Each structure stands twice: as C-alpha cells, then as structure tokens.
Amino acid sequence: MNLHAIRAIYRFEMARTMRTLMQSIASPVLSTSLYFIVFGAAIGSRMGEIDGTSYGAFIIPGLIMLSLLGESISNASFGIYMPKWTGTIYELLSAPVSWFEVVIGYVGAAASKSVILGLLILATARFFVDYEIAHPVWMFGFLLLTSVTFSLFGFIIGLWANDFQKLQVIPLLVITPLTFLGGAFYSISMLPPLWQKITLFNPVVYLISGFRWSFTGRADVHIAISTAMTLGFLLVCLAMVWWIFRSGWRLRN
Amino acid sequence: MSSALANPLPAPQEADVVVSVRGLGKTYTGGFEALRNINLDIRRGEILALLGPNGAGKTTLISIICGIVNASVGQVTAEGHDIARDYRAARSAIGLVPQELHTDAFESVLATLRFSRGLFGKPADAARLEQILRDLSLWEKRNSKIMTLSGGMKRRVMIAKALAHDPKILFLDEPSAGVDVELRHDMWQMVRRLREGGTTIILTTHYIEEAEEMADRIGVVNKGELILVEDKHTLMRKLGKKQLTLTLQQPMQAIPQGLAGLPLELSDDGLTLVFTFDTQSEETGIADLLRRLGEQGIDFKDLRTSESSLEDIFVNLVRKGNAP
The missing domain is CATH 3.40.50.300 (P-loop containing nucleotide triphosphate hydrolases)
Incomplete structure (x- = not known):
C-alpha cells in the first residue's frame, strides 16, 4: 500500500478545500440556515407535529442530507475532474498508485469535507430549533456512510465528465429532485398510498429515512433496509471505479 | 534440454x-x-x-x-x-x-x-x-x-x-x-x-x-x-555527406571532359564546383580531383569542405519514410 501517495492526495485535496472555504463550507451552511428560517421558523410554526416531532426538528436530517449529497458529489467530482481538465492528471496516471489508493485519497478527502459540513449544519440548526439525537453513534455512522458513498458517486461523475456541464447535470437534474422528493421536508406516510409505493423506488428515501431514524427513533422504512441499500450502492460505485481504472476508460485511452 | x-x-x-x-x-x-x-x-x-x-x-x-x-x-x-x-x-x-x-x-x-x-x-x-x-x-x-x-x-x-x-x-x-x-x-x-x-x-x-x-x-x-x-x-557518418566546394577563378560553361565521371556539380554561374564524397571510404578522391584540375589548367581561388547536419539526415529519412 502506497501510504505516502494516499496522504499526498488527501492533503492536496484538503488544501484545496481550505482555499475554497467560502464555497465548500460557508455557502452550504448559509443556505441551510435559510431553509431553517423559512421552513423551520416561519412555515414550521404553523404546522403540526409529524410523528411526535416538531416540524423544525423533523426537517433537520433531510436538510443535512440535501447538503451532504450535493456537496459530496460536487467536491469529489470536481476533485478528479480538475486534474483531467488542467492536464495534471498525467502525474497521477504515471505514479505507482493503485485505483484503491487513488479512491482513498480523493474520496476520503471529499467525504471528510462532507462530514465536517454535516456536523456544522447540525450545530447551526441548534440556533433555530431544539432537537434530540436518539442514536448518536448511528447518526454519525450514517453521516459517514452517506458521505463516503456519494463522494464515490461524485468521483465516478468526475471521471465520466468531459466538460463542465456534465459535472452539473447529475447533481442538478437527478440528485436534487430525488432529495426533495425523498422525504426531506415530509414523511412519506403523508403521501397517498400509490405515491408511497412509487417513492420507494427513490434511493434517497432510504438515506433520509435511516438518518432520521437516528434522530427520532422513527423511520419510513426499516433501518436495516436503509443501511443495506446504502452499502449496496457503495459497492456498486466501488465496482464501477475499479472497472474504470482497469479499463482506462476516459483516463488512459 | x-x-x-x-x-x-x-x-x-x-x-x-x-x-x-x-x-x-x-x-x-x-x-x-x-x-x-x-x-x-x-x-x-x-x-x-x-x-x-x-x-x-x-x-x-x-x-x-x-x-x-x-x-x-x-x-x-x-x-x-x-x-x-x-x-x-x-x-x-x-x-x-x-x-x-x-x-x-x-x-x-x-x-x-x-x-x-x-x-x-x-x-x-x-x-x-x-x-x-x-x-x-x-x-x-x-x-x-x-x-x-x-x-x-x-x-x-x-x-x-x-x-x-x-x-x-x-x-x-x-x-x-x-x-x-x-x-x-x-x-x-x-x-x-x-x-x-x-x-x-x-x-x-x-x-x-x-x-x-x-x-x-x-x-x-x-x-x-x-x-x-x-x-x-x-x-x-553513415548517412552524412561531405562536400568540397571550389570557387573558380574563371567561369566554366560546362564540366570539361577530363573531369567526367567524378561526382561534380557546376553552379549556374559557372563559378562554383561542388564535389561530393563518401566520409566512410578510405579514398575520398580529393587528391585525384585536385590533380585532374591541375592537368586541365583550372585555377580556383577558394576551397572549403562542409558536412551534412543531422537536420539534413533527418529530413532525408522522413521524406523517404523508411530506414536506409
């Protein structure tokens, strides 16, 4: 294992975050605060409790996931796309590193940023609403698992993209709608029965439901199913990255 | 085995x-x-x-x-x-x-x-x-x-x-x-x-x-x-050519019969004679050329040799598109 390489990539990526602190951390925290003000304080005060939880507290897991998914994908895809775009990827491709070491470096850094971001949003939420975390270890575990999985997904997007527009297409046109429709602002039990069934095809439902369970102890789908679905997606992403590096697709051809 | x-x-x-x-x-x-x-x-x-x-x-x-x-x-x-x-x-x-x-x-x-x-x-x-x-x-x-x-x-x-x-x-x-x-x-x-x-x-x-x-x-x-x-x-050495360039006292109309058979080229103005020789061969033919020039009474006021550069060799190779 080339540990020096993993550390070099990780440090490089974290240094990039520090250079773009406003964009990477401050901007998502600010936009989430605005959600809390609008949905938590202004509209939430006129809404009843959902499953025994105030609306403001209910939306916290969904809002964290909303930022987490977007930022994980954005950070990881940008991290690997930029060397491709500037040409500096030549060094990575000519270095004695395995695909897995590259993944640990880039995805590890992107996931670290996402975890920090998630915890910052959680801390920010305290200023607007009262909430409790029923299962803190599970909460952190889910935060970490989601960050890693979606950073890995973003890494694939960065490898696939060959222009800046493609970097934005999937986060904007796929992930954001799926997150909004995945129960970030409502419980899927509030939907008509047919839509409850259709919603179960949305993978983000399992993420938000699992994460919400760690806060409230109640979930739309069982925590085991949520965990299994997320782990399954993680493995699919890993297999895809392995194939990309093995075949050299869009990297060495 | x-x-x-x-x-x-x-x-x-x-x-x-x-x-x-x-x-x-x-x-x-x-x-x-x-x-x-x-x-x-x-x-x-x-x-x-x-x-x-x-x-x-x-x-x-x-x-x-x-x-x-x-x-x-x-x-x-x-x-x-x-x-x-x-x-x-x-x-x-x-x-x-x-x-x-x-x-x-x-x-x-x-x-x-x-x-x-x-x-x-x-x-x-x-x-x-x-x-x-x-x-x-x-x-x-x-x-x-x-x-x-x-x-x-x-x-x-x-x-x-x-x-x-x-x-x-x-x-x-x-x-x-x-x-x-x-x-x-x-x-x-x-x-x-x-x-x-x-x-x-x-x-x-x-x-x-x-x-x-x-x-x-x-x-x-x-x-x-x-x-x-x-x-x-x-x-x-293999692909390079050496040339001896002679600047003549008097212009010539054509290469005289006495110099026939030698690798010579005469410039358009008749004042420069270029002799191309093989760098690898023991006998360059320069002595023979100078002797024959003397016999023909052809005087020259300057002589110099030049060697083809790697650039000349390269251009030739690429033009030909294959190995010599």
Whole structure:
C-alpha cells in the first residue's frame, strides 16, 4: 500500500478545500440556515407535529442530507475532474498508485469535507430549533456512510465528465429532485398510498429515512433496509471505479 | 534440454537495457493508429533522443512507457518490470516531464514538489527537495504560487516535480518547446549532470540542434513507426555527406571532359564546383580531383569542405519514410 501517495492526495485535496472555504463550507451552511428560517421558523410554526416531532426538528436530517449529497458529489467530482481538465492528471496516471489508493485519497478527502459540513449544519440548526439525537453513534455512522458513498458517486461523475456541464447535470437534474422528493421536508406516510409505493423506488428515501431514524427513533422504512441499500450502492460505485481504472476508460485511452 | 539452455541468462548487453519495448502498437478509440510494431531497447545511462515531426507518435510512445496511455498490443519493461503487471516497481523508476505546462496554478512550488514525492511513494525529505530546487534555480521561488511564475520557471517546476522521487529513468517530452535560449542551455547542462549521476534520459524533440548537442543515440519516429535507432556519430557518418566546394577563378560553361565521371556539380554561374564524397571510404578522391584540375589548367581561388547536419539526415529519412 502506497501510504505516502494516499496522504499526498488527501492533503492536496484538503488544501484545496481550505482555499475554497467560502464555497465548500460557508455557502452550504448559509443556505441551510435559510431553509431553517423559512421552513423551520416561519412555515414550521404553523404546522403540526409529524410523528411526535416538531416540524423544525423533523426537517433537520433531510436538510443535512440535501447538503451532504450535493456537496459530496460536487467536491469529489470536481476533485478528479480538475486534474483531467488542467492536464495534471498525467502525474497521477504515471505514479505507482493503485485505483484503491487513488479512491482513498480523493474520496476520503471529499467525504471528510462532507462530514465536517454535516456536523456544522447540525450545530447551526441548534440556533433555530431544539432537537434530540436518539442514536448518536448511528447518526454519525450514517453521516459517514452517506458521505463516503456519494463522494464515490461524485468521483465516478468526475471521471465520466468531459466538460463542465456534465459535472452539473447529475447533481442538478437527478440528485436534487430525488432529495426533495425523498422525504426531506415530509414523511412519506403523508403521501397517498400509490405515491408511497412509487417513492420507494427513490434511493434517497432510504438515506433520509435511516438518518432520521437516528434522530427520532422513527423511520419510513426499516433501518436495516436503509443501511443495506446504502452499502449496496457503495459497492456498486466501488465496482464501477475499479472497472474504470482497469479499463482506462476516459483516463488512459 | 537443461533448464539453463531453455531459459538462457541474459547476454551482458541485455543486462544493460533499462527500458525494453517489444511489438508495441497503439490504435486510439477513434481508429487512429498512432504506433505500429515498435521495438526499442534503451540502454542504462544513455541519452536517447527520439526525433520526429509533429504527430509522428513520439508522445504516445513515451506516454505508454510512463503508464499514461494503455498500449493496444505489445510489451514494455522498465528496470525489468512489466509496466502493466508490475506497475509499481516500473513506474517508481520513471520520471516524466510532459510537453505541456500542466501545473496546479494555486499551489506553491514547494507544496507541489512534496505532493509529487509523496505520490511516488517516497517519504518527505526537505533537504532533497531543497537541493532539487536550488539546482534548478527555484529555491527563491519555493513559496510562490505556480500561477505567478513565468513560462520558463513553470517548465523548471515541471522538471523539479519529475525529479522529486529520484527516478533512474527520466523522460523529457519536447523540453525546449517555448523555452528561451538561456533556459535551453541550462536544461542541457542539467541533463548532462543527471546523466553523470547515472540517470538514463530519453528526450523527444523536433529540434535537431537539441538532439545533435545532447544525444548519444538517435531514434527517428515517423508516421507511428520507429524507422531507425542509431548511435549519433555512426548515423552522421553513415548517412552524412561531405562536400568540397571550389570557387573558380574563371567561369566554366560546362564540366570539361577530363573531369567526367567524378561526382561534380557546376553552379549556374559557372563559378562554383561542388564535389561530393563518401566520409566512410578510405579514398575520398580529393587528391585525384585536385590533380585532374591541375592537368586541365583550372585555377580556383577558394576551397572549403562542409558536412551534412543531422537536420539534413533527418529530413532525408522522413521524406523517404523508411530506414536506409
């Protein structure tokens, strides 16, 4: 294992975050605060409790996931796309590193940023609403698992993209709608029965439901199913990255 | 048959081969065949210049050896390690300075060197990096962001990055592209120092002057094929022509009968006679020519000899498109 390489990539990526602190951390925290003000304080005060939880507290897991998914994908895809775009990827491709070491470096850094971001949003939420975390270890575990999985997904997007527009297409046109429709602002039990069934095809439902369970102890789908679905997606992403590096697709051809 | 005979030990000259390329070919996804059946042995400690026009396949060749591009067919070893199966050992031995100035604009010079050294699996070594930066006159700029440096300085940074893990084999892809004369000469000196330290150097160039100045051996790549690899001096001797140019006292209408059969050309104004001779032959024919000129009463006021440059040889080879 080339540990020096993993550390070099990780440090490089974290240094990039520090250079773009406003964009990477401050901007998502600010936009989430605005959600809390609008949905938590202004509209939430006129809404009843959902499953025994105030609306403001209910939306916290969904809002964290909303930022987490977007930022994980954005950070990881940008991290690997930029060397491709500037040409500096030549060094990575000519270095004695395995695909897995590259993944640990880039995805590890992107996931670290996402975890920090998630915890910052959680801390920010305290200023607007009262909430409790029923299962803190599970909460952190889910935060970490989601960050890693979606950073890995973003890494694939960065490898696939060959222009800046493609970097934005999937986060904007796929992930954001799926997150909004995945129960970030409502419980899927509030939907008509047919839509409850259709919603179960949305993978983000399992993420938000699992994460919400760690806060409230109640979930739309069982925590085991949520965990299994997320782990399954993680493995699919890993297999895809392995194939990309093995075949050299869009990297060495 | 004994196993020793079935798997004979490498001949001494093979042991000195640091990079071996066998039957290498590359066809890009769009169908463009960039390389065809390349066979090449690069010797330890030499400076090999790969010459060829733009688009000949030089960069594809070194990109495959360095691991940046996958080969379609063939085998490459570096320091005896297969570049695909044993890529860690093979790539650890290699450093690459690409043609384009690919740099992380927002990084500092020292940070980008630390990154390169780490990426190649070497532990941090501040003293070694300082030495590399000092050798390349970059130490004063170590904390500068790369985006603030001039083109020449960026080129030095690229070289420093390639040297950060102390490679035994260094590839320089068009090192003189867009570089001023001073930096070019600095670079040549640096390359010589590296070679003295035991580094094998492969450079691609389309500046003949660079190959002539630096290389021990020349490889000529044209249209995806390696049309020859030859010791520089042997190549110049084999393919070079020498000419004796005589400036005459009186113009001639035509070459006289007494000089018939000699490889002579008369200029249009009748004042210059050019005699072409073989550099390899024992008997150049100059003595015979001068004797016959005397017999014919042809006086000349000046004579000089000239040798064809590597550029002439290269242009001839590429025009012909195949080996001599």
